[in-house]
Amino acid sequence: MVTDERKAEILKGLHDGVVEFEEEEVEKWSKAAIDEGMDAYEAIMDGLAAGMETVGDLYESQEYFVPEVLMCSDALYLGLDILKPHMKTEEGSKAKGQVVIGTVEGDVHDIGKNLVKMMFDVANFEVHDLGRDVKLENFVQEQMKTDSEIVALSALMTTSMLAMPKVIGMIRERNPNVKIMVGGAPLSADSAEKYGADGYADNAANAVKEAIQMISSLRDL
Numbered sequence: 395m396v397t398d399e400r401k402a403e404i405l406k407g408l409h410d411g412v413v414e415f416e417e418e419e420v421e422k423w424s425k426a427a428i429d430e431g432m433d434a435y436e437a438i439m440d441g442l443a444a445g446m447e448t449v450g451d452l453y454e455s456q457e458y459f460v461p462e463v464l465m466c467s468d469a470l471y472l473g474l475d476i477l478k479p480h481m482k483t484e485e486g487s488k489a490k491g492q493v494v495i496g497t498v499e500g501d502v503h504d505i506g507k508n509l510v511k512m513m514f515d516v517a518n519f520e521v522h523d524l525g526r527d528v529k530l531e532n533f534v535q536e537q538m539k540t541d542s543e544i545v546a547l548s549a550l551m552t553t554s555m556l557a558m559p560k561v562i563g564m565i566r567e568r569n570p571n572v573k574i575m576v577g578g579a580p581l582s583a584d585s586a587e588k589y590g591a592d593g594y595a596d597n598a599a600n601a602v603k604e605a606i607q608m609i610s611s612l613r614d615l
Contacts, residue, residue, distance in 0.1 A: 396430045404432060408441025408473060413448050415465035417472050424476040434480035438516050442473045447597060450509050454579075463505055467512070474516065481518070489520040491609040492542035494533060496524030498561065501554035506578060510546060510601045517602045530561040534568055542572070543612050544605050547591075549578040559589045566590070573608035577601060 396404070407423035410416075420442070427437040449466040452458035458466075493514050497507050504526040514521045522540050524532055537545050545565055549555040555578065562574050575593040576586045586594035592608060595601035 396432045400430065401432060401436075404430070404437065405441040405444070408437060409445040409448065412442055412445030412466050412469050412473070413452070415462065415469050417469045420469045420473040421476065424473045427477065428480055433482070434477045435482070438474065438477050438481070442470050442477070443513060443516055446470050446509055446512060450506065450597075453505050460505075467508070470512065478516075490518050490606065491544060492520045492522065492540055493544045493546055493605060494522045494524065494536045494540060494542045495546040495548070496528035496533060497526040497548045497550070498554050498557050499527055499529050500557065501549050501551050502526050503550035503578075504548070506550065507546075507548040510548070510577065510595070513602045514605065517606070519602075519605065530557060530564060533561055534564050537565060537572055538568060543609055544573045544575060546575045546577070546601065546605075549576075549580065552580045555580045555585070558591070562590045571612065573605075573612060575601065575604055575608070 404423050404427050407419060408427070411419035411423060423441070424437065427434065427441070446466065449458060449463055453463055495507060495511055495514070497504050507526070511521055511523050522536055522542060524536060533545055533547070547558055547561065549558060558576055565572055565574060573592045575595060576589065576591045577595040581594060583594045593604040595604050
């Protein structure tokens with residue numbers, strides 16, 4: 395049984411390995427987590443994913459730029475490859491749900507969206523990533539094609555944020571039961587509510603928590 399002190403050391407090693415894009419460190423601490431009987435999901439969320447959250451903050455504050463973020467992502471995925479096969483899932487490897495995700499038309503910022511996508515991957519969702527600068531009707535079409543329970547819309551600019559009520563209306567018209575989540579720097583819980591979204595996430599980890607709650611509420615219907 396891994397002690398709390400050792401667990402904290404492993405989580406810090408995973409976190410720092412991602413932030414410093416040290417793939418060898420990530421590999422070392424990921425293997426330590428498995429060998430010492432640590433819960434793989436905890437190692438992923440509180441180690442690797444927490445590191446990627448820090449990377450997101452460094453990017454926002456312009457201490458890191460795209461090349462650093464990409465190297466951090468490589469380190470994260472290396473750790474995921476080691477840890478994910480050891481995750482205990484309640485229903486075997488069945489996905490928790492399906493998510494359509496993208497950055498809305500007129501906006502080419504996708505770092506935040508990619509962080510959220512990674513979190514969905516980690517949490518065993520099936521993700522349909524439309525990328526950035528996505529035409530509004532494409533969200534509607536992809537949701538209908540995949541029958542996804544959740545559509546996640548991202549915007550980093552105030553101008554592109556203003557397209558959100560329109561696309562939310564378009565999606566609801568076709569399928570009123572879909573849960574819609576929004577996120578991005580200019581948004582708040584109040585603006586999300588005003589736009590008619592079901593959920594708002596101020597960071598990538600909260601996006602996954604929101605999504606799991608949304609899926610649960612849909613299954614209760």
